[in-house]
Amino acid sequence: MKFTKEDKILLYRNMVRGRKYDEELVELFAKVKVPGMWHSGIGQEAVGAGAATFLRKDDWLEPTHRGYTFGLAKGVDGKRWLAEHLGRATGFAKGKGGHYVAPKGSGVLPFGGTIGSAFPISAGAGISAKRLGKGQVVVCLFGDGAAQRGTLHESMNLAAVWQLPVVWVCENNLYAVTAHLSQSMAVKDIADLAHGYNMPGVIIDGQDVLAVAEAVMEAVERARAGEGPSLIECKTYRYRNHGEGGAFPTSYRTKEEEEEWKKRDPIVLFRQCLLDEGDATAEELDAIDKELVQEVLEASRWAQESPWPEVGQAFTDLYAD
Amino acid sequence: MREISMREALKEAIREELLRDQTVHIWGESIESKGGGFAICRGLTDEFGERAKDTPLAETAIAGSAVGAAFTGLRPIVEIMFSDFAFVCGDEIFNKMAKARYVYGGQDGFSLPIVVRMKVGGYVSIGAEHSQTPLAPFMHAPGLKIAFPTTPYDAKGLLKTAVRDDNPVMFFEHILHYGARGEVPEEEYLIPFGKARVRREGDDVTVVAIGYMVDLALKIAEEMVQDGVSLEVVDPRTLQPLDMDAIMRSIKKTGRVIFVDEDVTCCGVPAELMARVYERLTEAGKPPVPMARVGAANVPIPYSPPLEKAVLPSPEKIAAAVEKVLV
Ligand SMILES: Cc1ncc(C[n+]2csc(CCOP(=O)(O)OP(=O)(O)O)c2C)c(N)n1
Ligand SMILES: [Mg+2]
Numbered sequence: 068m069k070f071t072k073e074d075k076i077l078l079y080r081n082m083v084r085g086r087k088y089d090e091e092l093v094e095l096f097a098k099v100k101v102p103g104m105w106h107s108g109i110g111q112e113a114v115g116a117g118a119a120t121f122l123r124k125d126d127w128l129e130p131t132h133r134g135y136t137f138g139l140a141k142g143v144d145g146k147r148w149l150a151e152h153l154g155r156a157t158g159f160a161k162g163k164g165g166h167y168v169a170p171k172g173s174g175v176l177p178f179g180g181t182i183g184s185a186f187p188i189s190a191g192a193g194i195s196a197k198r199l200g201k202g203q204v205v206v207c208l209f210g211d212g213a214a215q216r217g218t219l220h221e222s223m224n225l226a227a228v229w230q231l232p233v234v235w236v237c238e239n240n241l242y243a244v245t246a247h248l249s250q251s252m253a254v255k256d257i258a259d260l261a262h263g264y265n266m267p268g269v270i271i272d273g274q275d276v277l278a279v280a281e282a283v284m285e286a287v288e289r290a291r292a293g294e295g296p297s298l299i300e301c302k303t304y305r306y307r308n309h310g311e312g313g314a315f316p317t318s319y320r321t322k323e324e325e326e327e328w329k330k331r332d333p334i335v336l337f338r339q340c341l342l343d344e345g346d347a348t349a350e351e352l353d354a355i356d357k358e359l360v361q362e363v364l365e366a367s368r369w370a371q372e373s374p375w376p377e378v379g380q381a382f383t384d385l386y387a388d
Numbered sequence: 389m390r391e392i393s394m395r396e397a398l399k400e401a402i403r404e405e406l407l408r409d410q411t412v413h414i415w416g417e418s419i420e421s422k423g424g425g426f427a428i429c430r431g432l433t434d435e436f437g438e439r440a441k442d443t444p445l446a447e448t449a450i451a452g453s454a455v456g457a458a459f460t461g462l463r464p465i466v467e468i469m470f471s472d473f474a475f476v477c478g479d480e481i482f483n484k485m486a487k488a489r490y491v492y493g494g495q496d497g498f499s500l501p502i503v504v505r506m507k508v509g510g511y512v513s514i515g516a517e518h519s520q521t522p523l524a525p526f527m528h529a530p531g532l533k534i535a536f537p538t539t540p541y542d543a544k545g546l547l548k549t550a551v552r553d554d555n556p557v558m559f560f561e562h563i564l565h566y567g568a569r570g571e572v573p574e575e576e577y578l579i580p581f582g583k584a585r586v587r588r589e590g591d592d593v594t595v596v597a598i599g600y601m602v603d604l605a606l607k608i609a610e611e612m613v614q615d616g617v618s619l620e621v622v623d624p625r626t627l628q629p630l631d632m633d634a635i636m637r638s639i640k641k642t643g644r645v646i647f648v649d650e651d652v653t654c655c656g657v658p659a660e661l662m663a664r665v666y667e668r669l670t671e672a673g674k675p676p677v678p679m680a681r682v683g684a685a686n687v688p689i690p691y692s693p694p695l696e697k698a699v700l701p702s703p704e705k706i707a708a709a710v711e712k713v714l715v
Contacts, residue, residue, distance in 0.1 A: 127460060160493030168492055177459060177488055181479050187452020188484070194453055195460035198413065198438070203460075221449035228444060384494035385531055387554035 068121065068284040070277065072346045078276050079341060080355055081116040082334050085136025087363040088145055092152070095367070096311035102154045103165050104313070108134015110306035113333035114238045116140050117279025117301075118206050122174070122287065127192045129176045129185045129207040131238060133305065135166070137208060143173045146366035155373035162376045163384065176205075183216025185209055190222040193231030193296075204290045205233045206283065212243025214257050223296070227264040232290035236283060237300045238273065244309045245319040258300040266296050273301030274333045277340070304328035389571040397540035397572050398428045398505075398561065401547035402465060404576065406436050409463065412551060413439045416450060416467030416505075425469035426507055426566055451477035454502045455484045458556075463501040465551060471506040471560065472517045474526075485556035486531035499554035503547070508536075509562040509600055509650060510700050516688035519696070521599065521650035523657050526558045527627050533581060534627040536560040538602040540570040542625055545579030553581070562600040582629035586638065590620035593710050594638040594645040597621055598657060601648040601682075601701060608703035608710075617710065627657060635661070636668055639677060644713040646680045648706055653683035678713035682706050 070078075085108065092105045108115065115136030119128055128141045139145050151158025152166035160168040169175035176192055179185060189207035196203035213219070214237060226233045237257045241248050254260065261268025267289075271282045279301055286297035306329060308315040341347045392400075405412045414432065416424055420442040423430030432440035443450050447468055454464040468474050474481060485500055492498040510519035526532050533555050537543035543561070550557040587602055588609050597605040602623045609619035622638050624631055639645050645665060647658030658681035669676055685699045 158493075159495055160491060163493045164491035168495075171459070171492075171496055171498060176456065177484065177492075179479070179484060181483055184452065184479055184484060187449045187480060188456035188459070190449060191453030191456020191458070191464075192460045194413075194415075194457045194464075195462045199411075199461055205456075218448050218452065221444070221446035222452065224444055225446060225449045225453065229441075380493075384492075385490050386533070387489060387494070387497075387499040 068281060068288070070280065074121070075277070075341060075346050078116050078120055078280060079337055079352065080359070081120050081140040082112040082136060082276060082337065083356055083359050084139050084145070084362070085112045085115055085134060086334060087359045088139060088149065089134050091363050091367050093307065093311055103152065105311040106133045106309065107307040107311060108136060108305065110328065110332070111238055111240060111273070111303045112136045113276035113279050113337070114236070114273050114301045114303055115208070117276045118208060118236050118283045121280060121284050122206060123203070125174060125201065125203050126287070127174050127176050127196065127203065127205040129189045129192070129205065130178045131185070131208045131210055131213070132178065132182070133210065133238065138169055138173070138175055141173055141175055143169045143175060145362070146369050149366050150370040150373045153370050153373070154375065155370060156376040157370070157373040161380050163380065182210070183213045183218040185213065186216070186218040186222035189233055190225045190231060193226055193233040194229070196232050197229070202291050203232070204287045206236055206287065207233060208236050208238060210243065211237060211239040211241065211248050211257060212246070212251070214260070215243070215251050219260070223260070223264045223298070226296040227266050230293070230295040232293070233296045234283060234286040234290055235296060235298045237298070238303055239300055240303050240305045242305070242320065245316060247319070256300060258298055261298040264296070266298060268298040269300070271299055271301045273303030274331045274336060276333055276337050389573055391569045392540055392572050393567055393569050394540040394543045394561070395426070395428055395566045397544040398547055399430070399432070401544045401551070402429060403432060403435070405548055405551040406432065406439060411461060412463045412465065413457070414465040414467070415441045415443050417443055417445055417469055419467065424467045426561070426563070447473050447476040448480060451480035451504065452484070454504070455480055455488070455500060458500045458502045463551060465503040465505060468504060468506045470518050471508045471522055472520050474504070474506060474522070481532070482529050486529040489555070490531060500556050501554045502556040503550045503559050504556065505559045505561060507563055508560045509564060510689050510696060512563055513691060513693050513696055515691040519689035523560070523598065523627060523649065523651045524655055527657055527660065531556070532628060533557040534560070535581065535625065536599045536627065537625060538565065538599060538623050540568065540572050542579060542585070544572055545577050546581070546625065549578045549581060552578070560599060564600055579625070581626040582631050584622050584624045584631035584634035586620065586634070587623050588619065588621040590618035590642070592618045592642055592644065593620070593713055594635070594642045595619050595621045595648060595706065595710070596635055596645060596661060597623060597648040598627070599650060601650055604701060604703050605648055605706055608706045611703070612707065612710065617714065619710065632664060632668065635665065639665065644678045646682060646706070646709045646713055648682045648701055650701060651683055652686050653681065654686045656681070656683045658683060680709040680712045682709045
């Protein structure tokens with residue numbers, strides 16, 4: 068895929084939007100009482116933006132629990148998403164689901180609190196996509212920890228033998244909570260798993276948003292053309308600890324490692340790239356940053372001022388009639 | 389009226405629904421090559437191509453893909469060969485199918501139209517991991533619907549209703565019922581969920597029997613006529629929704645009730661039903677009635693035939709429970 072200047076600006080926007088919402092949640096967790104958990108994706112924005120920005124509206128995206136760059140890039144309304152995360156009546160599910168829930172129309176698939184349940188759900192969306200014949204594609208995001216679940220095998224195998232239009236995109240940030248990948252998997256690269264399912268598997272620099280977008284869109288076009296699934300491993304890193312508000316140890320990784328990765332911040336890198344290529348001026352990018360800061364501020368205020376759901380809501384919506 | 393087997397009735401239901409609605413699809417192990425675990429779907433692939441398809445041996449992918457497919461526009465029917473294997477895909481059934489609509493707040497017409505067909509039942513000596521009738525675990529999961537037909541007529545009508553239902557339906561088929569024959573009309577019909585059927589009218593004791601237990605209850609009811617005992621056999625047909633009104637109506641008539649279920653007794657469906665009957669009576673200011681339950685012993689289902697027989701419910705055990713509530 069050739070990216071126009073507008074495409075690149077959109078990628079930049081989506082990364083910055085993801086980060087600003089994320090920073091806001093981190094701050095909310097630190098300052099006020101927020102229900103639930105927040106797994107910050109700061110540092111990993113290139114993967115979410117690269118994977119989701121150029122999908123069709125009717126393509127499906129399977130989210131992870133980390134950050135929300137991908138969901139916002141897929142078109143989910145940030146203020147209602149935030150309200151849902153805060154458990155408010157104005158959220159997508161009236162506060163009953165939490166941040167895992169997005170409107171079906173946005174093309175975001177159900178995410179499970181059970182890590183690894185994303186795989187078979189994505190395969191199933193792939194079955195629909197293939198049988199309904201509208202050329203839809205499914206992009207399934209998953210972590211390196213999720214890759215350790217058996218659900219990966221059953222689902223990648225099914226997608227491969229049925230040639231389903233699913234693109235498996237791994238956000239390999241090296242850790243599952245505190246466990247380094249080398250403790251948990253016998254392969255160094257998740258992309259190696261692709262051999263077992265007779266599908267292409269590639270390793271991508273997950274801090275380079277253009278590289279991610281290129282690889283994902285190439286696999287998406289392949290899938291759209293009926294050529295089956297692919298696996299893309301994005302090497303990335305989360306800056307913050309596993310979750311906000313919890314007592315997570317810090318000793319499982321070194322400060323040096325953290326600093327090393329932060330030198331290659333995906334937003335800083337891409338900003339420089341846009342400037343170097345003459346795709347944007349610093350003033351233009353600053354204006355985007357400012358606009359998004361404002362958007363998040365307003366969204367957050369709106370979400371925080373939103374009412375709690377009526378207690379009666381706890382007893383509705385179990386069955387469709 | 390013509391007589392067909394439950395196997396044929398189930399196949400007719402699936403075939404008619406595949407014909408009616410292009411979004412209905414069925415997948416599971418050996419669907420194409422063998423018609424599924426119990427040959428219900430034989431020939432469907434010839435007629436419907438990839439809409440009736442063999443999956444790899446992968447229960448998690450079977451059930452999980454049903455969730456993804458139902459969310460995105462299909463109405464999948466999936467087959468889990470033995471209900472014992474449902475625990476392999478417990479996350480997909482209990483965490484996803486059951487909870488999804490609720491955690492989505494029912495937004496923009498959210499639904500998960502899935503039918504999970506499962507063979508249940510013992511009495512055929514195939515061991516602890518192929519013989520269970522695990523009804524209670526599913527009834528314990530708000531968000532699931534549960535149907536368990538006992539005649540070919542009910543099987544066809546309930547399965548067609550299940551396919552058209554916008555909720556995940558656990559559809560149980562007893563291994564000893566597949567060959568059972570019964571009257572099934574040629575013309576189309578549906579059986580609504582939540583409507584029990586009185587399979588035999590009687591005056592002395594209400595027997596609420598689930599699944600294959602209806603057969604045992606009808607048998608002992610016949611025999612007990614000689615003892616001057618008249619049993620009323622009620623088949624709930626669906627456990628979620630459950631026709632409590634029909635059960636209470638029968639109890640009002642007989643004044644006594646026993647519950648029969650093939651699942652282990654501990655925390656079984658009868659335990660729940662006994663509690664509900666008690667609550668209904670006390671809430672209405674009425675005295676409690678004599679109640680008893682019959683279920684499998686609290687052990688895994690043993691393999692050896694005499695051991696299995698000792699563990700599972702039998703007409704004799706039902707008779708003993710009847711005697712208990714009669715005194
Ligand atoms: C089935 C299951 N096991 C464990 C957990 C607890 N848990 C939540 S996130 C997580 C780590 C996931 O690691 P990874 O997939 O690499 O994603 P990351 O957090 O690194 O983004 C764990 C173990 C869970 N939610 N579900
Ligand atoms: Mg990880």
